Amino acid sequence: MRFKSLISISIVFLFAGFLSGADLEIHVIDVGWGCSVLVRGPDGTTVLLDSGDDGKGEDLVKPYLKRIGINPEDGLDYTIVGHQHNDHLGGFDEVVGNGEDNYDVHIQNYYNGSTYGSTGKPVKNWRKAAKSTTAGAAIVMPVGTRISLGDDAVLTAIAVNGKVIGGGKVAVTDENDRSIAVLIQYGGFDYYWASDLGGGKSDASCTHRNTGQVDVESSIIKAILPGGASPMVSKGGIDVLHVSHHGSESSTNANLVNGAAPALAVISTGDGQSPNFQLPRKIVIEKVLEATVPCIKVDAPLILQTEEGKPRGPKTSKAGFSVGNIVIHADGRKKFTVEADGKVTEGPNEVTAAGLPRTFDIDDTP
Numbered sequence: 001m002r003f004k005s006l007i008s009i010s011i012v013f014l015f016a017g018f019l020s021g022a023d024l025e026i027h028v029i030d031v032g033w034g035c036s037v038l039v040r041g042p043d044g045t046t047v048l049l050d051s052g053d054d055g056k057g058e059d060l061v062k063p064y065l066k067r068i069g070i071n072p073e074d075g076l077d078y079t080i081v082g083h084q085h086n087d088h089l090g091g092f093d094e095v096v097g098n099g100e101d102n103y104d105v106h107i108q109n110y111y112n113g114s115t116y117g118s119t120g121k122p123v124k125n126w127r128k129a130a131k132s133t134t135a136g137a138a139i140v141m142p143v144g145t146r147i148s149l150g151d152d153a154v155l156t157a158i159a160v161n162g163k164v165i166g167g168g169k170v171a172v173t174d175e176n177d178r179s180i181a182v183l184i185q186y187g188g189f190d191y192y193w194a195s196d197l198g199g200g201k202s203d204a205s206c207t208h209r210n211t212g213q214v215d216v217e218s219s220i221i222k223a224i225l226p227g228g229a230s231p232m233v234s235k236g237g238i239d240v241l242h243v244s245h246h247g248s249e250s251s252t253n254a255n256l257v258n259g260a261a262p263a264l265a266v267i268s269t270g271d272g273q274s275p276n277f278q279l280p281r282k283i284v285i286e287k288v289l290e291a292t293v294p295c296i297k298v299d300a301p302l303i304l305q306t307e308e309g310k311p312r313g314p315k316t317s318k319a320g321f322s323v324g325n326i327v328i329h330a331d332g333r334k335k336f337t338v339e340a341d342g343k344v345t346e347g348p349n350e351v352t353a354a355g356l357p358r359t360f361d362i363d364d365t366p
Helices: 009-016 056-067 121-131 217-224 254-260 282-289
Strands: 024-028 037-040 046-049 076-080 105-111 146-150 153-160 181-186 189-193 240-242 264-267 302-305 326-330 335-340 358-361
Touching (some): 153 217, 189 326, 217 254, 240 254, 264 326, 302 335
Parallel strands (some): 046 076, 189 240
Antiparallel strands (some): 024 326, 153 181
């Protein structure tokens, strides 16, 4: 573990336990409105999923990486752009590339194959930055791609641009629905991340959600559960659900939640969203995840969000615990633990109220 300068005892305490070579680490970086996740495998393999909006790469993602001991001279192994909206790729050109303080990418840069925004500055800047790395220009991530993270930990692409692992396909036109979905597994531990992927409104009669996005989530969870076209998880489901689209009504449908049965749900949200969004939504948090409607048949998970949404409106939920940067580590055998640093800029610091740190039993001990 390398530090360029002395950091506070509290930060050392938070992160020291996550640098063991035996653990899989998942860092949900608080970039406010947007998303960025750093995955570090048991062998040190690094994958950066999304990068936050313009300015967030320089101001938040790079300082965070340095704070946990990943310095520019170390570089990154992989990057994945979930989809081509600014709040997910705007910060990439500030993090990767051949700039003085930027990170080289050693192995591969991936994206969803969309042409959305391809003539705009954010996408052009990201593509130029990716091309300047050792890995070279970003390529479309094929469904079924497996990235070894060391030991038996692996990241698998389970949906890309409407194509679903096992041969399924959903007709998609919305850029959010074109998102890449991945499943990260270590032993019996499972973490699901899908950028801004949609779940449609098949459960609208129960939840009263309203969305123009289509349902890709149901095809994914059906495919990866036992008996599906590409069974990857046990009947116990998924341990950690990264709630798609910042808790929007467009995502996290009843089929996904019932199949996943997560012990922990995490949400990337915060300051910067449009006044019309009002995310995360009460329908998703207080009906679906808190299991207060009859179509949800599983127990409610612990719900953590990086911050509270802003601006807020009558549809915005504050029921999830706002806790800042979130860190999950799994031992690949029996347990996974979640902690957070409480560095919240929008809303209260609810780390103590959430009972963090907390340790969970993996639902499928190998």
